[in-house]
Amino acid sequence: MLLVACPGATGLRLEAEAAVRGAGGRLAEGPADADVLLVVGSPGTRLGAAVETVWSQLPEPRARGHAVRPGRVAAVLDGALARLLDDQRQAADAAERHTAWPPPEPRRPTDDADAGPSGGAGHGDGGTGDGGREEPHAGDRRAAGPEHAAEGHGEHAEHGRDEEHGSGEHGQHGGHERHAENAEDAEDAEGARDDQHGEHADHSDHSSHGDHSDHGGMEMPGGLAMADRAEDRDGLKLDVLHVPLGPVLPHWPPGLVVDTLLQGDVVQRARARVVAAPGAGRAPFWRPERPAHRAARRLDSLGRLLAVAGWEAAAARAGELRDRLLGGAPESAVRADFVRLRRSLERSRLLRWATDGVGVLDAGQVARLGLPRRAHPPGAAWDATARWRWWLAEAAAALAAEPPPGEDRAAASARVVLDVVEDLLPGVELGEARLLVASLDPDTDAAGAAEGGTR
Amino acid sequence: MREFLDVAAMCALAAGAVAAVRLLHRITAITADPLTVGPFLSGAVPTEHAVSRFHARWYALTLLFLAFDVEMLFMYPWAVVVAEVGSAAVVEMFAFLGLLMCAVLYAWREGVLRWA
Amino acid sequence: MTVTGAPAWAVAPAAAALLALAFAGAVVDGALGGGARARSGGRWTRPLVETARLLRQRGRRTVAADGLLWRVGVAGPLVVALLMVVVVPVGGTVVADLPVGVVWFNAMDVSLWAVAWLAGWGPNSVGPLVGGYRFVAQALGYELPLMFALTAPAVAAASLDLGDVVAAQRGLWFAVWMPVAFAVFLASVAAFSMWGPFRAPVGADLAGGVLAEASGADRLLLLAGRYALLAAGAAVGAALFLGGGAGPWLPGWAWSLLKTVALLVVLVAVRRRLPVVRPQRVVRLGWLVALPAVLLQLLVVALVVVWKG
Numbered sequence: 001m002l003l004v005a006c007p008g009a010t011g012l013r014l015e016a017e018a019a020v021r022g023a024g025g026r027l028a029e030g031p032a033d034a035d036v037l038l039v040v041g042s043p044g045t046r047l048g049a050a051v052e053t054v055w056s057q058l059p060e061p062r063a064r065g066h067a068v069r070p071g072r073v074a075a076v077l078d079g080a081l082a083r084l085l086d087d088q089r090q091a092a093d094a095a096e097r098h099t100a101w102p103p104p105e106p107r108r109p110t111d112d113a114d115a116g117p118s119g120g121a122g123h124g125d126g127g128t129g130d131g132g133r134e135e136p137h138a139g140d141r142r143a144a145g146p147e148h149a150a151e152g153h154g155e156h157a158e159h160g161r162d163e164e165h166g167s168g169e170h171g172q173h174g175g176h177e178r179h180a181e182n183a184e185d186a187e188d189a190e191g192a193r194d195d196q197h198g199e200h201a202d203h204s205d206h207s208s209h210g211d212h213s214d215h216g217g218m219e220m221p222g223g224l225a226m227a228d229r230a231e232d233r234d235g236l237k238l239d240v241l242h243v244p245l246g247p248v249l250p251h252w253p254p255g256l257v258v259d260t261l262l263q264g265d266v267v268q269r270a271r272a273r274v275v276a277a278p279g280a281g282r283a284p285f286w287r288p289e290r291p292a293h294r295a296a297r298r299l300d301s302l303g304r305l306l307a308v309a310g311w312e313a314a315a316a317r318a319g320e321l322r323d324r325l326l327g328g329a330p331e332s333a334v335r336a337d338f339v340r341l342r343r344s345l346e347r348s349r350l351l352r353w354a355t356d357g358v359g360v361l362d363a364g365q366v367a368r369l370g371l372p373r374r375a376h377p378p379g380a381a382w383d384a385t386a387r388w389r390w391w392l393a394e395a396a397a398a399l400a401a402e403p404p405p406g407e408d409r410a411a412a413s414a415r416v417v418l419d420v421v422e423d424l425l426p427g428v429e430l431g432e433a434r435l436l437v438a439s440l441d442p443d444t445d446a447a448g449a450a451e452g453g454t455r
Numbered sequence: 456m457r458e459f460l461d462v463a464a465m466c467a468l469a470a471g472a473v474a475a476v477r478l479l480h481r482i483t484a485i486t487a488d489p490l491t492v493g494p495f496l497s498g499a500v501p502t503e504h505a506v507s508r509f510h511a512r513w514y515a516l517t518l519l520f521l522a523f524d525v526e527m528l529f530m531y532p533w534a535v536v537v538a539e540v541g542s543a544a545v546v547e548m549f550a551f552l553g554l555l556m557c558a559v560l561y562a563w564r565e566g567v568l569r570w571a
Numbered sequence: 572m573t574v575t576g577a578p579a580w581a582v583a584p585a586a587a588a589l590l591a592l593a594f595a596g597a598v599v600d601g602a603l604g605g606g607a608r609a610r611s612g613g614r615w616t617r618p619l620v621e622t623a624r625l626l627r628q629r630g631r632r633t634v635a636a637d638g639l640l641w642r643v644g645v646a647g648p649l650v651v652a653l654l655m656v657v658v659v660p661v662g663g664t665v666v667a668d669l670p671v672g673v674v675w676f677n678a679m680d681v682s683l684w685a686v687a688w689l690a691g692w693g694p695n696s697v698g699p700l701v702g703g704y705r706f707v708a709q710a711l712g713y714e715l716p717l718m719f720a721l722t723a724p725a726v727a728a729a730s731l732d733l734g735d736v737v738a739a740q741r742g743l744w745f746a747v748w749m750p751v752a753f754a755v756f757l758a759s760v761a762a763f764s765m766w767g768p769f770r771a772p773v774g775a776d777l778a779g780g781v782l783a784e785a786s787g788a789d790r791l792l793l794l795a796g797r798y799a800l801l802a803a804g805a806a807v808g809a810a811l812f813l814g815g816g817a818g819p820w821l822p823g824w825a826w827s828l829l830k831t832v833a834l835l836v837v838l839v840a841v842r843r844r845l846p847v848v849r850p851q852r853v854v855r856l857g858w859l860v861a862l863p864a865v866l867l868q869l870l871v872v873a874l875v876v877v878w879k880g
Contacts, residue, residue: 050498264510
């Protein structure tokens with residue numbers, strides 16, 4: 001089961017996690033391992049496009065569900081599971097789909113901004129089990145043979161031809177050419193992504209498989225270019241890959257996208273943003289005035305960090321405590337189990353090996369993030385270890401009905417956190433980068449609405 | 456040589472087992488035709504091939520490894536004759552290993568064991 | 572007890588036994604895992620359900636993948652595990668009575684470097700690619716301690732034949748007086764199986780790493796291969812350090828099996844209980860802690876052997 005949560009759908013996400021556990025399932029780590037794609041909340045245009053891409057990558061048997069109303073997640077999941085077992089339907093779906101490459105074209109940016117391909121509350125809570133059949137061009141593409149999959153609907157056909165004849169004309173979108181030119185030089189390509197920062201950069205990503213006949217003039221396997229090179233910190237010139245982290249990624253803040261430039265497994269540059277979602281920024285799910293919510297929120301962040309660190313048992317324990325708190329269990333009842341969890345985390349040398357020295361904050365960053373000036377224990381660096389220990393301290397105070405420890409400062413907005421993430425990521429190994437983001441845990445629920453205007 | 460015939464038999468059996476699983480899968484799967492997909496990139500479409508000249512930052516470590524790996528060539532025959540040859544074999548081998556460990560310490564100081 | 576080679580048809584029961592052990596490992600893993608509270612009894616059948624699910628699932632090819640290399644990498648772990656067990660004596664018999672059984676096992680585990688890397692390189696996808704390289708980096712850390720840990724029993728037995736190593740443990744298991752070598756061996760088995768704290772190559776932070784693009788039969792082979800590697804490692808460990816088929820009352824093969832299962836359960840149980848150790852940390856642990864420790868262990872063993880004459 002692959003779960004995609006949209007910004008602003010925290011309640012639904014927790015409900016979905018519980019429903020998956022209830023059905024005896026587990027959350028998949030990617031589309032290859034997934035049978036069901038479950039979307040909770042309302043995705044915006046770009047999250048919707050990412051969902052379509054991932055949906056096309058699920059092998060049959062597959063089913064998808066979309067839940068937008070609280071209390072309906074389990075029913076949606078049951079419906080999806082029922083479709084999963086329908087042999088005839090799955091065989092028919094498989095028979096008409098020889099290839100999922102190139103993936104379905106996303107809606108044009110000029111389209112209605114907030115109604116994603118499968119978004120909107122209109123046909124939510126049902127699930128579109130038949131492979132996005134509601135999309136007219138997806139069907140056309142499927143009907144075409146594997147070699148000429150690109151032919152059949154406007155946008156793709158055009159790029160297909162570009163590829164064959166090497167004509168350099170594809171100028172509808174600024175993003176194309178800028179990307180094609182600048183692909184030679186990662187520095188500039190990065191600049192291009194940087195200032196576009198939105199639909200155009202995204203669009204150029206999606207359509208660039210037609211662009212590469214411009215440089216090289218060779219037939220590229222799969223219509224993809226070889227990686228380009230860029231200067232390395234060791235003074236070597238080495239291949240770089242453009243790798244976005246998110247939005248569809250397990251154990252990742254909903255809707256967050258970090259576009260990285262990867263050399264080997266080390267991040268060279270990073271740009272972070274939150275994709276817009278119509279549901280974001282409405283009523284915040286976490287209520288800081290309620291101690292149970294304060295503790296549960298910290299446990300939620302902690303669970304994600306532990307999952308990224310590969311400690312499944314502890315992540316499951318944190319999630320269980322979180323659910324008990326949100327389910328109305330009195331804090332005193334949870335406290336004993338929490339103390340046990342805290343002790344085993346703080347004693348774990350392996351966990352500290354994983355998080356020590358990851359994303360050390362300087363004094364300015366600490367202030368911007370609204371963290372207490374001094375890490376705990378005093379004198380220690382403000383690294384990921386210090387942050388999860390701080391979460392534990394906060395959760396413990398909340399459970400003991402004490403005021404939050406440390407100075408009382410307002411929590412930083414997601415944008416501030418993402419700026420810090422962008423500053424810290426260069427030079428960091430991919431696994432550490434995941435831990436770094438998880439340990440800063442930007443709250444994307446509100447940001448998904450705020451960034452909506454800048455698209 | 457008969458032992459290696461047994462090994463070859465196991466090799467054939469293993470290959471057969473893999474082929475059997477693939478054959479079974481062709482019959483039991485929803486469709487035998489594999490689905491061609493783009494690589495999973497968190498919902499994005501790649502702009503270039505992932506296979507590339509990967510920067511293996513631990514390349515310096517491979518040299519250190521190679522030194523020890525060659526040493527293993529001596530190690531196995533040595534292991535068989537230690538009891539016969541006696542203390543001379545122990546002294547000679549561990550003097551050599553001690554020298555190699557000095558190389559490890561030097562490499563450690565030079566930061567070979569740290570690359571991220 | 573002396574160990575004799577079995578006729579060639581013995582490869583079939585040996586392979587069946589290994590696969591049964593691998594399946595048992597998967598069952599234990601499913602039973603130990605959390606979740607699935609709603610369906611009682613569901614835990615024990617989980618590997619069966621998962622196998623059926625993967626056999627029904629359609630296979631995938633990624634665009635411009637290196638199909639041949641990917642297939643080699645996918646089949647590799649299972650094949651290597653099966654080749655490992657040909658030298659393991661079960662009771663008084665062994666499939667292939669190689670005089671250099673210890674070296675054979677070593678050669679097989681080194682071939683996993685190529686196999687895991689190919690499984691990562693094949694799909695032309697970033698997650699598996701990084702996972703494959705992580706495996707090689709991690710292997711640079713665990714391989715040397717493993718090699719020296721393997722030589723310790725060989726020195727004590729003055730032979731590289733696993734049958735002789737088992738025979739040399741009459742009276743006292745090597746695990747008792749070579750605890751460091753035994754511990755390093757077990758950790759290395761977990762590492763070459765991408766298991767427990769050493770599963771960074773298939774880590775959740777890479778969306779499954781080497782496993783990320785595999786579905787259907789590919790995934791089934793990779794997952795089965797991992798369990799088979801654990802089982803093969805446990806079988807070799809039982810012979811090298813736990814006296815193989817030696818034991819009172821029960822026949823030799825039963826003791827071999829019992830000890831293998833015990834080691835397998837220990838290895839499987841570690842899985843969810845520990846966070847992942849990053850390859851860089853594995854390398855530092857391997858070179859700065861495990862390697863000196865296992866060399867000291869080897870020195871002790873060599874001195875004991877010389878002293879006993």
